[in-house]
Amino acid sequence: MNIDDLVSTSGEWMKGSGPESDIVISSRIRLARNLADFPFISRTTESDRAEIEKILGGRIAALREAKNTPLETFYVNVGDLEEVDRQFLVERQLISREHADSDGARAVAIDCAERFSVMINEEDHLRFQVMHSGLDLESAWQKINELDNLIEEQVTYAFSNKLGYLTACPTNVGTGLRVSVMLHLPALVITRQIEKVFKSLQKINLAVRGLYGEGSQAMGDFYQISNQITLGMTEEELSKKVSDVVPVLIDYERQAREFLVRESQETLHDRVSRAFGILRTAQTISSEETMHLLSSVRMGVNLGLIGELEIPTINKLFIHTQPAHLQKLSGSELEKFDRNVERASYLRRQLNADKPGDSSQN
């Protein structure tokens, strides 16, 4: 298996299944670990990084061969990739932007079902994450804990009895754990309640990030809620802190949607229909506008305002219209202008041609 095999699929976290998947896109947990006997990445030499990559890559390869619970992964040397392939993995959330853009020996082992990925030589020697569709933190934690144990059987992590797992950045020390749930909150954005929600989240030390974590510009009304603290609480407590707040947010979003339906059904229906109309007819369209419009359409499908689309299809369009995905799908590298034309063409094909008959959403 290789990167090209991922192109036509849309990945676990965009599958649109799992509990509360109309609002909760995915549950993600990552752990940061470092080998005890190497400096952190910023102080490593080129040959240190090559050694770390060889050691950890070897351990993961060994797990692939394990008799009881073989890990079905494929291994990618990120440094050897073309720019478009690195960007592809970032869009897919299998590697971070930092990992894509840094230098030297670095790699990622990707689960064939895309339920986890293991980055080697990111900000820490080892950053691995488990991604499940919908709200499913408990089993995500079980899975990543197992994975951590399997890797740790064979390597010695940097650890202090007082401070826990030692990480390059003091913001990750302790558990090295980041629990995040990605939510689609268009109605809270429309009703301008999203800021209130943020404020209450920050009071309880939870952070809000956009789809790709790069700031407040929450593309497509996607928000990731995650823990800020990593030290002084157990992994279960940190995970619970995030999972406790998610049902509240789901409830707020549902209430906001009901409010919109009740108070301004026509305006809402108009907004959704126009978004759908533009996506089906545009001749050139940017990634930002696509995300924005798909967000309205996604909510419209969930509210039964658009009958001929399914959530997994829309989720797929969110990711397939990203720049690198689009280029991989079209089989050629495209400049921005050509990408916008190709994106519009792709959307027209997907939204007009293969209507899946009657499939009113559950």
Added chain:
Amino acid sequence: MKCQKCDHRQATFHITDLVDGKPSELHLCEECAQNYLSPASEDASEVMPAMAGLLAQHLAVGETADQLARLDQRVCPVCAISFLEFRKQGRLGCPHDYVYFSEELEPLLLNIHDQVHHIGKVPTRCPEGADQQTQLILMRRDMKEAVSSENYELASELRDQIRAIESQSSLGADESPDAESGDADSGDVEAQHPDPESP
């Protein structure tokens, strides 16, 4: 964790920016994030001073400029990072920094986490404290130097010592896998220590 710009409100926005082609992370409150992201103030050059400034403020409690300057000059004996370098880039150089700069880091950790004691998961294989970790990094560096100066006897000795420390820490785990220096050209050392198969 507090905002890196105003050092007042909670940071709830986490922005990764490219500064001179390198990713740099910013932790801001909503208000500062909006200012930062608005086209009027897209100057990314403010980023690093902000981080340094934040750390400086935490450190400056009860510190004079002289003391701070002296602090900045402190250099970790293992990875050779100076405290000033850490303040500039926000990343530590090795696990020993948490020991060597522990006093300086404590207020920062308190600010970020409100806590300074880990109560979560503990690895089954862990060196008994930071001293051994320090040793491993130093010994590994010495071993590399020995290999490059073709002193394979010393390299081999060091490798045995590294392995001894690693297997001590394995707490009943299976025989420790080798430290695998990865130096493909250190053939003599490799030959003396074939890779034990993992079970």
